[in-house]
Amino acid sequence: MSRTPQELRRxxxxxxxALTHRDINGEIFVGRRLEYADMQxxxxxxxxxxxxxxxxxxxxxxxxPRSATRLTKRxxxxxxxxxxxxxxxxxxxxxxxxxxxxxxxxELVRRELAERFGGEVQMTNLAVGGTDTDWGLxxxxxxxxxxxxxxxxxxxxxxxxxxxx
Numbered sequence: 001m002s003r004t005p006q007e008l009r010r011x012x013x014x015x016x017x018a019l020t021h022r023d024i025n026g027e028i029f030v031g032r033r034l035e036y037a038d039m040q041x042x043x044x045x046x047x048x049x050x051x052x053x054x055x056x057x058x059x060x061x062x063x064x065p066r067s068a069t070r071l072t073k074r075x076x077x078x079x080x081x082x083x084x085x086x087x088x089x090x091x092x093x094x095x096x097x098x099x100x101x102x103x104x105x106x107e108l109v110r111r112e113l114a115e116r117f118g119g120e121v122q123m124t125n126l127a128v129g130g131t132d133t134d135w136g137l138x139x140x141x142x143x144x145x146x147x148x149x150x151x152x153x154x155x156x157x158x159x160x161x162x163x164x165x
Contacts, residue, residue, distance in 0.1 A: 007029075009029060011027070012027055034091055034093065067149055070149060071119060074118055074119035077113065077121045077149050078122045078147075078149050078150070079106070079109070079122065080124045080126060080150075081106040081125045082151065082154070083154035084155050085130060089127075106123050106125045136155060
């Protein structure tokens with residue numbers, strides 16, 4: 001099943017937050033539960049090792065040298081995520097107890113790092129749906145107090161405009 005661009009738009013003023021499209025023609029559709037997941041198709045493409053000829057992301061330990069060193073030495077790594085609804089887990093199927101029971105991406109990152117490097121990885125997720133960078137600035141003390149080794153900042157918008165009645 002596919003959706004047209006028009007189906008993913010809402011009339012201006014019809015949602016709690018004004019998430020205006022770049023073309024200023026209506027608002028971006030905001031799902032309340034699993035609307036986005038219900039619109040997705042999951043395809044698994046299994047290939048023989050080496051058969052894929054396209055680009056593949058590679059781990060670059062020079063990008064985050066201190067975190068990479070902790071991981072490769074199997075030292076504990078603490079991570080904090082600060083962001084909006086996507087980081088908080090909005091539309092993550094585990095939140096609604098439905099297949100495929102996927103948690104929010106910060107937990108997937110934590111699991112992958114712990115499994116790949118064989119060490120302890122702790123994740124603190126401070127993300128809250130509907131927030132923006134202005135709210136994020138109010139959380140700096142919490143982030144500093146936690147003294148994490150790595151901080152993930154993931155806000156989709158700089159500022160949200162809350163509608164008034």
